[in-house]
Amino acid sequence: MTLLRERPDRRQAAPSGGGGLLRGLLMTARPKQWVKNVLVIAAPAAAGDLFSAHALTRLALVFVLFTACAAAVYLVNDARDAAADRAHPTKCRRPVAAGQVPVPVAYATGITLGVLAPVLAARLCPPEVAALLTAYLGMQLAYCLILKHVLVVDLVVVTTGFVMRAVIGGLALGIPLSRWFLITTGFGALFMVAAKRYSEAVQMAGTAGATRALLTEYTTGYLRFVWQLAAGVAVLGYCLWALEEGGVPHTSVLPWRQLSVVAFVLAVLRYAVFADRGTAGEPEDVVLGDRALALIGAVWVAMYAAAVADW
CATH class of the missing domain: 1.10.357.140 (UbiA prenyltransferase)
Incomplete structure (x- = not known):
């Protein structure tokens, strides 16, 4: 005592x-x-x-x-x-x-x-x-x-x-602001938000009501559907942007705009690994805490910069 x-x-x-x-x-x-x-x-x-x-x-x-x-x-x-x-x-x-x-x-x-x-x-x-x-x-x-x-x-x-x-x-x-920018940004954000909620629901199963009451109203199946749908639309929007802009004449050595799609898709797929495991917490923690994802992100930034600068 x-x-x-x-x-x-x-x-x-x-x-x-x-x-x-x-x-x-x-x-x-x-x-x-x-x-x-x-x-x-x-x-x-x-x-x-x-x-x-x-x-x-x-x-x-x-x-x-x-x-x-x-x-x-x-x-x-x-x-x-x-x-x-x-x-x-x-x-x-x-x-x-x-x-x-x-x-x-x-x-x-x-x-x-x-x-x-x-x-x-x-x-x-x-x-x-x-x-x-x-x-x-x-x-x-x-x-x-x-x-x-x-x-x-x-x-x-x-x-x-x-x-x-x-x-x-x-x-x-x-x-x-272009429509593709808004679509990709919006659904990319929804992907990360829904992935975080899904992870919270998985980790706090049985006690979610004491910390975030609304988690008891969502099912993990529904939240999984949302982040998968959002990821798909974000990738589609980015691909359409890259292909649409790809028709514009450029003087760069490589078609960086189209190639950046590869890095973007890889980043989404890598992030989805954490979402599927139920460990996708704060987006900044996921991105900065995983070396592979950070490297993919750096490659995407480099490709995107090359595309904008028309290198």
């Missing part, structure tokens, strides 16, 4: 000073997930309008603003879900759930970032950027409050967040 009473409660964080609070706020902002915001360069890169001083400066600003908006959502979400997160085997270590960051502080910081980012965007960027950031915040907050409990809609909202990241770079630089 004495041992049981003296054992420390892992859910309670040790008292910490200001440095510990700042570190907790930073960790709540999910630095590892900031890599998702690199998608802001997707549209400019596809258009070959990436390396001018104006483009780099504007995209760096948009990256920071989108990161601030995403951090605001994470802070508010963790503050609201602190009690539920304590029941999760890994989320219980999040700073808000563990008590390192007080719930009121998380709310205040999140609201401050959520107000400042669109205001700065309105002053420093085209109005479409501020409008998209505001829409992103509204959609994500609605997700935290209601939409994450609605079947299928939750998948669409998370997918739309990825698409908004890819679109905002084009809006910031006034670049028109």
